[in-house]
Amino acid sequence: xGAILATHxxxxxxxxxxIVDKPQGWTSHDVVGRMRRLAGTRKVGxxxxxxxxxxxxxxLGINKATRLLTYIVGTSKTYTATIRLGESTITxxxxxxxxxxxxxxxxxxxxxxxxxxALTGPIQQVPSSVSAIKVNGERSYARVRSGxxxxxxxxxxxxxxxxxxxINRVDGGRVVDVDVTVECSSGTYxxxxxxxxxxxxxxxxxxxxxxxxxxxxxxxxQARTLEELAEELEVxxxxxxxxxxxxxxxxxxxxxxxxxxxxxIAAGPGAGTPGAATADNPAAAFAPSGELVALxxxxxxxxxxxxxxxxxxxxxxGTDAGTGQAK
Numbered sequence: 127x128g129a130i131l132a133t134h135x136x137x138x139x140x141x142x143x144x145i146v147d148k149p150q151g152w153t154s155h156d157v158v159g160r161m162r163r164l165a166g167t168r169k170v171g172x173x174x175x176x177x178x179x180x181x182x183x184x185x186l187g188i189n190k191a192t193r194l195l196t197y198i199v200g201t202s203k204t205y206t207a208t209i210r211l212g213e214s215t216i217t218x219x220x221x222x223x224x225x226x227x228x229x230x231x232x233x234x235x236x237x238x239x240x241x242x243x244a245l246t247g248p249i250q251q252v253p254s255s256v257s258a259i260k261v262n263g264e265r266s267y268a269r270v271r272s273g274x275x276x277x278x279x280x281x282x283x284x285x286x287x288x289x290x291x292x293i294n295r296v297d298g299g300r301v302v303d304v305d306v307t308v309e310c311s312s313g314t315y316x317x318x319x320x321x322x323x324x325x326x327x328x329x330x331x332x333x334x335x336x337x338x339x340x341x342x343x344x345x346x347x348q349a350r351t352l353e354e355l356a357e358e359l360e361v362x363x364x365x366x367x368x369x370x371x372x373x374x375x376x377x378x379x380x381x382x383x384x385x386x387x388x389x390x391i392a393a394g395p396g397a398g399t400p401g402a403a404t405a406d407n408p409a410a411a412f413a414p415s416g417e418l419v420a421l422x423x424x425x426x427x428x429x430x431x432x433x434x435x436x437x438x439x440x441x442x443x444g445t446d447a448g449t450g451q452a453k
Contacts, residue, residue: 140189142187144186154404157186164356170186173195178221179333180337182205191363206337209331219332230300252318285309285310285319348362373408375409377411378414379413391429394424408423409421410422419434
């Protein structure tokens, strides 16, 4: 008990990421609440919601690391999932009641393969109406639950990879379960992908299982269950987290001092090229010691700090441009 308490006290004054393997039935907010208690700080946020039904990678930021979350939210995600063809539900997943059932007995494997291919690449996707998207200031799911019929606008997303691994015909083929892996851009609804595959095949569809295996560079191999984290709270150091997440720039001692005070320095070697650091896609700048000092954006011949983590200061210090996220 003493060792665990000491670990919690130590971590409460540090900043970093915690990669959680979210359990089924928990909301992302539930996990944040649990982590606040484990880490001994209220400054905990997450980098993208997982539905209660889903399991897998949920990236949490603690203290100063909450400021990295905005840049993690926009990264690609990878999922494994099971899509059931032949039944539609009000939520587009197994949490909602079945609204329509049509036999999938005549849906061939080739038709499924063609349907998957048609939903790969850049697509226009209508998010599930039972979602957290706001419509005139109110969550879409709240409007649906009050009996309103909500139709959300389509939005562009990219399905980088949509592979199916097995096709299982259930109940004499009345429904078909398809196990898939999906790698997609931020903002993609896997529930909506299941719905659209079923609708394109003329039988309807919904999601019966979902597990997120990767968020940006952070994988399920790095994730720990809440039970494991209660025993030993593993925190990914901010410097290591940033090195994996974004382009790197090594600073001299003089540059480190200038940036620590929010001053600009000479632009990086890639300035003016398509891969240059920008405010939306900054470079992580490191002191000679290896410590994360700031996030930089190249503007002309100079690099300006987007977000400064002043070396040697306590949690929550430094300046930012409103890019942090804490939920």
